[in-house]
Amino acid sequence: MTWLVIPLVAVFAVLAYLAGRGVAQRRAAALHGGQKAHSRPEQHGYYAMIWVAVPALVVTILAGVFSGPLAHNLLAADAPASVQALEPFRREAFFNDARLTGEGQRAFQVWSGELGEALTTEAARSARLHQTLTWGGVLAAILAAVMGGLFAWSQIRPTLRARNRVEGWIGGLLFACSAVAILTTVGIVFSLLWDSLRFFQAVPVTEFLFGTQWSPQIAIRADQVGSSGAFGAVPLFAGTFLIMIIAMIVAAPVGLFSAIYLSEYASALSRGIVKPVLEILAGVPTVVYGFFAALTVGPAFREFFNGLGAMLVGGPLDGMGQYLMLVQNQMALVAGAVMGIMLIPFVSSLSDDIINAVPQSLRDGSYAMGATKSETVKRVLLPAALPGIAGALLLAMSRAIGETMIVTMAAGLAANLTLNPLDTVTTVTVQIVTLLTGDQEFDSPKTLAAFGLGLTLFLVTLLLNIVAQRIVQTYREQYD
Amino acid sequence: MKLPFFRSPDGREGGGSADPTERRDESVLTPAPEAAGVMAGRVPEVKSPSAPAGPTKIAARDVSVFYGDKQALYDVSLDIPDKTVTAFIGPSGCGKSTFLRTMNRMNDTIQGCRVTGKILMDGQDINARSVDPVLLRAQVGMVFQKPNPFPKTIYENVAYGPRIHGLTTSKAELDGIVESSLKKAGLWDEVADRLHSPGTGLSGGQQQRLVIARAIAVNPEVILMDEPCSALDPIATARIEELIDELRERYCIVIVTHSMAQAARVSQRTAFFHMGRLVEHGNTEEIFTNPRERRTLDYITGRFG
Numbered sequence: 001m002t003w004l005v006i007p008l009v010a011v012f013a014v015l016a017y018l019a020g021r022g023v024a025q026r027r028a029a030a031l032h033g034g035q036k037a038h039s040r041p042e043q044h045g046y047y048a049m050i051w052v053a054v055p056a057l058v059v060t061i062l063a064g065v066f067s068g069p070l071a072h073n074l075l076a077a078d079a080p081a082s083v084q085a086l087e088p089f090r091r092e093a094f095f096n097d098a099r100l101t102g103e104g105q106r107a108f109q110v111w112s113g114e115l116g117e118a119l120t121t122e123a124a125r126s127a128r129l130h131q132t133l134t135w136g137g138v139l140a141a142i143l144a145a146v147m148g149g150l151f152a153w154s155q156i157r158p159t160l161r162a163r164n165r166v167e168g169w170i171g172g173l174l175f176a177c178s179a180v181a182i183l184t185t186v187g188i189v190f191s192l193l194w195d196s197l198r199f200f201q202a203v204p205v206t207e208f209l210f211g212t213q214w215s216p217q218i219a220i221r222a223d224q225v226g227s228s229g230a231f232g233a234v235p236l237f238a239g240t241f242l243i244m245i246i247a248m249i250v251a252a253p254v255g256l257f258s259a260i261y262l263s264e265y266a267s268a269l270s271r272g273i274v275k276p277v278l279e280i281l282a283g284v285p286t287v288v289y290g291f292f293a294a295l296t297v298g299p300a301f302r303e304f305f306n307g308l309g310a311m312l313v314g315g316p317l318d319g320m321g322q323y324l325m326l327v328q329n330q331m332a333l334v335a336g337a338v339m340g341i342m343l344i345p346f347v348s349s350l351s352d353d354i355i356n357a358v359p360q361s362l363r364d365g366s367y368a369m370g371a372t373k374s375e376t377v378k379r380v381l382l383p384a385a386l387p388g389i390a391g392a393l394l395l396a397m398s399r400a401i402g403e404t405m406i407v408t409m410a411a412g413l414a415a416n417l418t419l420n421p422l423d424t425v426t427t428v429t430v431q432i433v434t435l436l437t438g439d440q441e442f443d444s445p446k447t448l449a450a451f452g453l454g455l456t457l458f459l460v461t462l463l464l465n466i467v468a469q470r471i472v473q474t475y476r477e478q479y480d
Numbered sequence: 481m482k483l484p485f486f487r488s489p490d491g492r493e494g495g496g497s498a499d500p501t502e503r504r505d506e507s508v509l510t511p512a513p514e515a516a517g518v519m520a521g522r523v524p525e526v527k528s529p530s531a532p533a534g535p536t537k538i539a540a541r542d543v544s545v546f547y548g549d550k551q552a553l554y555d556v557s558l559d560i561p562d563k564t565v566t567a568f569i570g571p572s573g574c575g576k577s578t579f580l581r582t583m584n585r586m587n588d589t590i591q592g593c594r595v596t597g598k599i600l601m602d603g604q605d606i607n608a609r610s611v612d613p614v615l616l617r618a619q620v621g622m623v624f625q626k627p628n629p630f631p632k633t634i635y636e637n638v639a640y641g642p643r644i645h646g647l648t649t650s651k652a653e654l655d656g657i658v659e660s661s662l663k664k665a666g667l668w669d670e671v672a673d674r675l676h677s678p679g680t681g682l683s684g685g686q687q688q689r690l691v692i693a694r695a696i697a698v699n700p701e702v703i704l705m706d707e708p709c710s711a712l713d714p715i716a717t718a719r720i721e722e723l724i725d726e727l728r729e730r731y732c733i734v735i736v737t738h739s740m741a742q743a744a745r746v747s748q749r750t751a752f753f754h755m756g757r758l759v760e761h762g763n764t765e766e767i768f769t770n771p772r773e774r775r776t777l778d779y780i781t782g783r784f785g
Contacts, residue, residue, distance in 0.1 A: 267591070268591055268592075359628070361624055361626055361628035362628055362630060362631075363589070364586065364589070364622075364624060364628065365624065365628040365629075365630065365691070365694075366630070366640075367586065367589055367617065368584060368586060368617055368621065368622035368624075368695070369617065369618070369621070369640060369641045369644065369694065369695070369698065370614045370615060370616075370617035370618035370641065370644065370645060370698065371614070371640075371644050372614055372644075375644050379630075379640065379644070380630050383630075383631060383632065384630070384631045
């Protein structure tokens with residue numbers, strides 16, 4: 001109901017624009033010779049429009065946010081004694097049901113006896129109250145629009161700097177939009193910090209950062225045996241970096257070379273085909289890569305290594321053969337390789353942009369010296385683009401570290417501290433997922449560990465991103 | 481009047497022979513005193529050093545250039561003498577830079593660009609299948625409008641060409657080439673003590689001379705210059721012009737310029753392009769003092785448009 005105000009405000013705003021423009025035109029026409037209005041009539045129109053629309057919208061939003069709680073408080077303030085006597089939780093349920101009944105919906109619970117009667121009266125009161133508040137909100141919005149309009153009308157005169165005022169409002173609006181993203185990020189950081197602090201009260205920071213045992217089982221009952229829990233994050237970060245490095249070994253050369261192909265070698269036709277295909281690859285959801293890794297690549301790798309192991313068994317490399325025969329689907333190599341494939345389009349499109357940003361004059365200079373394409377790429381373009389490419393690779397690394405779905409499906413859960421790519425490892429993100437899915441209690445270190453991990457991960461990727469941005473920026477300054 | 485080194489655009493003079501050296505009469509190549517006298521009769525004053533000095537280096541015959549469906553250059557025929565500065569003038573978009581770029585096949589690097597007609601360098605068709613554009617460009621150096629030193633050190637910029645063409649076998653030899661190229665480009669005294677600092681740190685005029693040093697390091701025969709001074713201030717421009725005049729002793733130089741004064745100062749031969757066609761060409765003094773075509777006169781006197 002309240003939201004009906006919005007089209008109304010829109011109509012008002014258009015009228016205000018027309019009126020403001022008209023008034024400004026008339027007042028400007030009344031000027032004596034030689035004088036000129038500061039702003040154009042349209043800008044006066046926008047000025048009036050803003051003064052009508054903004055107060056009305058602010059009032060509407062405030063009404064929307066506060067009318068519910070206000071109605072609730074008013075209802076609760078003079079509710080019958082029988083309701084007041086209810087314990088807080090039940091009382092909330094009662095008022096909720098009263099509101100629903102008042103709106104003509106079904107109540108959640110059956111309230112009998114005295115409470116049943118109270119519910120009927122309270123429902124009626126609730127309905128009246130909500131109606132009053134709604135209409136009050138609408139009226140307040142209209143009033144705000146009218147007041148704003150009158151104010152604008154009183155302000156419009158040839159000397160009004162409407163152009164600058166309107167620019168100011170637009171700047172404010174754009175700032176508000178960007179502030180939303182920033183404030184959200186700040187909020188996320190603070191919630192992470194808060195819960196991490198609680199975690200680090202239970203588990204010392206040093207143990208978390210330097211411990212080599214990860215087994216986040218904690219006794220739920222005091223008398224439980226054998227679950228003391230260990231929160232050493234080193235194996236997780238080791239697994240994360242192992243997989244990241246494997247991914248970069250795949251993604252960095254392939255992505256970079258395809259970028260060079262696209263920007264320097266490809267004809268318009270093949271560029272027109274290859275680039276969109278790469279972009280499609282970039283759009284594949286990571287969960288799809290995840291089951292590609294788990295169901296296709298994993299078994300294929302396992303069979304390959306098992307087969308290799310079978311051939312080696314009994315020979316001089318018997319021990320290695322024995323090991324290879326036991327290799328499982330879930331290994332760091334599979335997760336890393338598939339993640340690398342996921343990162344190829346990311347690396348290649350970033351590097352493509354960077355290589356294209358190298359001025360054409362440098363290419364011309366090199367070709368005019370009689371250099372071939374590959375000489376030009378190797379001796380001029382890559383050195384010139386290197387800082388930017390390094391930045392792109394760092395960004396890709398931070399994506400690899402933060403990537404969750406592929407590793408959840410393909411890397412496994414065992415927190416092994418190893419550099420063997422054929423072993424099962426687990427990553428920070430996988431552990432966060434494991435810790436926070438399913439039932440959990442939010443005051444045990446087991447659950448809170450997720451926030452500790454999250455914060456550390458956030459800091460690592462933040463650092464990588466800052467370094468990457470720095471590098472890219474310095475590079476950009478060179479040519480602009 | 482017959483011009484010794486240039487054919488008229490329609491190619492009526494000189495017959496159909498494609499070999500530019502064949503139809504040259506040595507007595508015409510180096511203008512005899514009488515010839516100069518004839519010229520002096522028509523042109524107010526001829527400065528002695530500006531007379532063309534060498535035989536034809538590059539001969540263009542009916543060269544047309546297309547960018548996709550759009551034709552940018554129409555049947556240009558022109559002989560360019562060696563050891564001479566030839567200036568191309570004309571309004572923007574008239575095809576002079578396009579024509580310049582056909583001479584080292586830089587147009588090959590532009591997609592959809594097609595060149596027809598013949599361009600002979602020392603009598604050899606540079607567009608022939610057997611000619612490798614990479615080797616051709618080592619012979620025909622090019623300097624661009626904006627100084628474009630590579631983001632490397634001064635030394636590495638100059639050593640770039642000798643390195644990729646494998647011209648040297650030892651470090652000392654390479655050092656020698658770098659030094660002599662920088663000296664020829666008149667930059668040595670300014671950079672001798674900072675050869676290993678970045679070339680991009682030099683001033684615009686120094687960068688342009690660095691680029692010229694880079695071009696002459698591979699010992700080319702022709703140097704093409706595409707508005708080499710348009711991004712420079714008058715002082716740097718004067719230095720480059722002096723340098724061009726010095727380089728004329730060793731190289732065949734072709735320069736595209738928007739500055740009529742520059743064309744008059746540095747060149748001995750001038751060709752005027754308009755709307756993709758070669759309108760007129762001849763000795764610089766003649767073009768500037770007594771052009772045959774109305775359009776040339778209008779352009780050089782600034783009445784164009």
